[in-house]
Amino acid sequence: MSLLSIEGVTQRFGGLTAVDSVSCAIAPGTISAIIGPNGAGKTTLFNLISGFQKPVAGRIVFDGHDITGMAPHRIAARGLVRTFQLVQLFPDLTAAQNVEAGCHLRGSGGLWAALARTASARRELADAAATARELLAFVGLQARADLPATALTYGQQRLLEVARALAAAPRLLLLDEPAAGLNALETDHLARTLDAIVARGVTVLLIEHDMSLVMRVASRIVVLDFGRRIAEGTPEEVQRDPAVLEAYLGGVDLAAGGGSAHA
Amino acid sequence: MTSPATTSPPSGRARLAPALLWAAGAALVAYAFVAGGYLVTVLGFAALYAIFVTGLNFFMGYTGQVSFGQNAFAAIGGYTSAVLTTAYNWPVFAAMPLGIGAAALLALAIGYPTLRLRGHYLAMATLALGMIVQEIAVQWDRVTMGYTGIAAIPPLGAFGRELPNERAQLAALLAALALAVWVASRLKHSRLGHALAAIAGSEDAARALGIDVARYKLIAFVVAAVYAAFAGSMFAHFVGFVSPEVFGLHMVVLGFTMLYVGGIGTVYGPLVGALIISLLPETFRGFKEFQDLAYGAALIVILIYAPKGLASLARLWTRRGAAPDAAAAATAGTSRGDAGAAR
Numbered sequence: 069m070s071l072l073s074i075e076g077v078t079q080r081f082g083g084l085t086a087v088d089s090v091s092c093a094i095a096p097g098t099i100s101a102i103i104g105p106n107g108a109g110k111t112t113l114f115n116l117i118s119g120f121q122k123p124v125a126g127r128i129v130f131d132g133h134d135i136t137g138m139a140p141h142r143i144a145a146r147g148l149v150r151t152f153q154l155v156q157l158f159p160d161l162t163a164a165q166n167v168e169a170g171c172h173l174r175g176s177g178g179l180w181a182a183l184a185r186t187a188s189a190r191r192e193l194a195d196a197a198a199t200a201r202e203l204l205a206f207v208g209l210q211a212r213a214d215l216p217a218t219a220l221t222y223g224q225q226r227l228l229e230v231a232r233a234l235a236a237a238p239r240l241l242l243l244d245e246p247a248a249g250l251n252a253l254e255t256d257h258l259a260r261t262l263d264a265i266v267a268r269g270v271t272v273l274l275i276e277h278d279m280s281l282v283m284r285v286a287s288r289i290v291v292l293d294f295g296r297r298i299a300e301g302t303p304e305e306v307q308r309d310p311a312v313l314e315a316y317l318g319g320v321d322l323a324a325g326g327g328s329a330h331a
Numbered sequence: 332m333t334s335p336a337t338t339s340p341p342s343g344r345a346r347l348a349p350a351l352l353w354a355a356g357a358a359l360v361a362y363a364f365v366a367g368g369y370l371v372t373v374l375g376f377a378a379l380y381a382i383f384v385t386g387l388n389f390f391m392g393y394t395g396q397v398s399f400g401q402n403a404f405a406a407i408g409g410y411t412s413a414v415l416t417t418a419y420n421w422p423v424f425a426a427m428p429l430g431i432g433a434a435a436l437l438a439l440a441i442g443y444p445t446l447r448l449r450g451h452y453l454a455m456a457t458l459a460l461g462m463i464v465q466e467i468a469v470q471w472d473r474v475t476m477g478y479t480g481i482a483a484i485p486p487l488g489a490f491g492r493e494l495p496n497e498r499a500q501l502a503a504l505l506a507a508l509a510l511a512v513w514v515a516s517r518l519k520h521s522r523l524g525h526a527l528a529a530i531a532g533s534e535d536a537a538r539a540l541g542i543d544v545a546r547y548k549l550i551a552f553v554v555a556a557v558y559a560a561f562a563g564s565m566f567a568h569f570v571g572f573v574s575p576e577v578f579g580l581h582m583v584v585l586g587f588t589m590l591y592v593g594g595i596g597t598v599y600g601p602l603v604g605a606l607i608i609s610l611l612p613e614t615f616r617g618f619k620e621f622q623d624l625a626y627g628a629a630l631i632v633i634l635i636y637a638p639k640g641l642a643s644l645a646r647l648w649t650r651r652g653a654a655p656d657a658a659a660a661a662t663a664g665t666s667r668g669d670a671g672a673a674r
Binding site: 118141149165173178179192 | 525528
C-alpha cells in the first residue's frame with residue numbers, strides 16, 4: 069500500500085507539456101528522490117502534488133484519498149507538507165518564531181480563543197514554543213533559535229525550513245532541492261537529518277541535483293526528462309539505465325551543472 | 332556569522348527604554364489634564380488616530396497586506412453614530428455597536444472577493460472602496476447632509492449622562508485606546524497572530540504549512556474595519572461633527588504616516604506614531620510659514636534614521652546594550668536577506 073500514488077498526471081503551460089502523464093508510487097517509511105535535468109518538470113510535479121497547481125489530467129491519491137486539485141492548506145492538513153526551491157522563510161521572525169508559526173496545524177484556536185486567551189490557547193502557544201525548540205535542536209539549530217531567520221547562513225536557512233515543515237506534523241515531506249547551495253559538510257549533516265526524519269515516521273520525497281546525496285539516502289529514484297518519466301528504480305538500477313545516461317550525458321545539462329557537477 | 336550569538340534576557344538597560352517612553356507619555360497626558368485647553372484636543376485626536384492605526388497595523392503590519400480604504404469603515408462608524416444619535420436620538424452606546432457591526436459586515440462582503448487579489452490589485456480595490464463610501468456620504472444628503480456634514484453630535488456618555496468636559500472625554504478615549512492596544516497585543520501573540528505573521532512573511536509558505544490564507548486575511552481585514560469604525564464613531568462623539576472631508580483621503584495619508592513613523596508591525600508603533608505626528612505640527616507652530624517645511628523635514632529625518640519606525644529605536648538601543656554581537660549579526664543578516672528577497 070503506497071502512501072502517495074501519482075496516476076497519469078499531466079500539466080501544460082500553453083503549448084508546453086511540463087509534466088506528461090507521469091505515474092509513480094511512494095511507499096511509506098522511505099526516502100525517494102525525483103531527479104532529472106533542469107526543466108524536466110520536477111518542481112511542476114511538486115506543485116501539482118502539493119496543490120499549488122491543478123493538473124489538466126491525472127489523479128493524485130494520498131493515503132487513500134483523492135487530493136487532485138485540492139487547496140494547498142487542505143492537503144497540508146492531511147499530512148502532506150512541502151518546502152520550496154527558493155527558501156521561503158518568514159524574514160521578520162526569529163528562527164524559533166518561524167517554527168512556531170509552522171505549528172499551525174497542531175492547534176485549533178481562532179479569534180475568540182486568542183481574545184479570551186483560554187487555557188487551551190495558552191497551552192497551544194506553550195506547546196508550539198516547546199515543539200519549536202525540539203525541532204530546532206533536531207536539525208542542529210538550537211543555538212540560533214532567537215536570531216532573525218535572515219541572520220542564518222544559507223545552509224542554516226534550508227535546515228530551518230525543514231524544521232518548520234516538520235512542525236506541521238507531516239506524514240509525507242516534499243523537499244525541493246534541500247541541498248542546493250550547501251557545502252559538503254552541510255550536505256553530510258542534511259543526509260543524516262533526512263535519515264533521522266524517516267526514523268521519526270515521516271516519509272520523504274525529494275527533488276535533488278546532488279547525485280551523491282541522492283544515491284546515499286534514496287531507496288527509490290524517479291527520473292524525469294522533458295516532463296516524462298524515463299526511469300524508476302533503485303539507485304543502482306537508475307545509474308545503469310541507458311535512458312538516464314542519455315538524458316544526463318547526451319544533453320547540455322552536465323555542463324550546466326544539472327548532473328554530477330555538484331557531486 | 333560564525334560565532335554563536337544568542338539573545339540575552341532583558342537587562343536593566345533593556346527595561347529602561349520602554350519605561351522612559353511610558354514615563355514621557357504619562358507625563359504628557361498628566362500635563363494635559365492639569366493644563367487643559369488645546370493640548371487635550373491634540374491628545375484626543377492622537378488617541379483616536381492611535382486606535383485607527385492600530386487596526387490598520389493589524390492588516391498591514393501583522394498580515395502584510397495593503398489597504399488604502401480604511402477611511403471607508405471609519406466613515407461608516409462615524410456616520411452611523413452621527414445619524415442615529417442626532418436624527419433618531421439613539422444613545423451613544425447603542426449607535427456605536429451598530430456602526431461597528433455594519434462596518435464589519437461590509438468588510439466581510441468586500442473582503443471575500445477582493446482579498447483573493449494580491450499586492451497592488453488589493454490596494455487599488457481598497458482605494459476605490461474609500462472613494463465610493465466618501466461619495467455616498469456626499470450624495471446621500473437626505474441622511475448625511477452632504478458636504479455640510481452633521482453637527483451637534485452628542486459627546487460620549489452613558490445612561491443618559493454625558494461626560495462633563497473635554498478632560499473626561501480624553502480619559503474615555505485613553506481607556507478605549509488601552510482596550511484597543513490590549514486586544515491587538517492578545518491577538519498578535521496567539522495562534523491567530525502567528526498565522527498572520529506567516530502570511531506576512533510568505534503566502535506560499537503559509538499555505539504549504541496548512542494555513543488557510545484567504546480566511547485569515549479576511550479575519551484581519553474585518554478586525555481592522557472594526558478598529559476603524561470604532562475610531563470613526565469615537566471621533567464623531569469627541570468632535571461633535573462629521574463631514575465627508577473628515578473621512579477623506581487625508582485620513583488614509585495621516586494613518587499611513589503614523590504607521591510608518593511609529594513602526595509598522597509593532598504593538599506600540601501606532602501609539603508612538605499617532606502621538607508624534609499629532610504633536611509635530613504643533614511643535615513647529617512657531618516656524619510660521621515654514622511650519623509645513625519643518626514638518627516634512629522632520630518626517631524625512633525620522634524615516635532616514637529610523638526606517639522601521641520610532642518604536643524600533645528602543646529595541647535597537649537595548650539590543651546594542653545587551654548583546655552587541657547579536658545586533659551586528661542581525662544587521663548583517665538582514666541586509667543580505669533583503670538582497671536575497673529582491674527577486
